[in-house]
Amino acid sequence: HSFPPRRSSDLLGVGPEPSPVPDARWALDQAATDHPGAPVVLLGHSMGARTAVHVADHPAVAGVVALAPWFEPSDPVDTLAGKHLIAGHGSRDRITSARMTRKYVEKAGRVAASARFVDLGRLGHYMLYKPRTWNRFALESTLEIAGTARLATDQAPHRASGQHQD
Numbered sequence: 001h002s003f004p005p006r007r008s009s010d011l012l013g014v015g016p017e018p019s020p021v022p023d024a025r026w027a028l029d030q031a032a033t034d035h036p037g038a039p040v041v042l043l044g045h046s047m048g049a050r051t052a053v054h055v056a057d058h059p060a061v062a063g064v065v066a067l068a069p070w071f072e073p074s075d076p077v078d079t080l081a082g083k084h085l086i087a088g089h090g091s092r093d094r095i096t097s098a099r100m101t102r103k104y105v106e107k108a109g110r111v112a113a114s115a116r117f118v119d120l121g122r123l124g125h126y127m128l129y130k131p132r133t134w135n136r137f138a139l140e141s142t143l144e145i146a147g148t149a150r151l152a153t154d155q156a157p158h159r160a161s162g163q164h165q166d
Helices: 020-035 046-053 096-110 132-163
Strands: 040-044 063-069 084-089 114-119
Touching: 020 040, 020 046, 020 063, 040 096, 040 132, 046 063, 063 132, 084 096, 096 114, 114 132
Parallel strands: 040 063, 063 084, 084 114
Antiparallel strands: none
């Protein structure tokens, strides 16, 4: 899928939000316009995961899958209200902190529909070592969130009318 070009002034990354955030918001708006009602699962590694939680408040977003995320205590969790978060981190990561990821997931769990930390064992930060483990985690977590979002969407009209779906 291709998106229309952006103005060069939009690409400067100057403004109240970290520079990848406006780009991610723009891409989400484009996806929501092109595919109205489709649930979006954001998948990000390191800073990409950090960007994902900053934009998770977009109405199209069902949740975030974070791979070895770079989370800081100041990162928002309110953007995950009613959304799903699955964060995977290896114990050998020396670039980002698995302990910080756990703390962030615990904090997000207070507002998120679900929040889970997954210990990926003796993996480091870079996904070149044991790529099948990273890929399996990414795929299974994304499908889990998408399936949960789809189930909620499919059942919403029945809840509103008092009907139950078996």
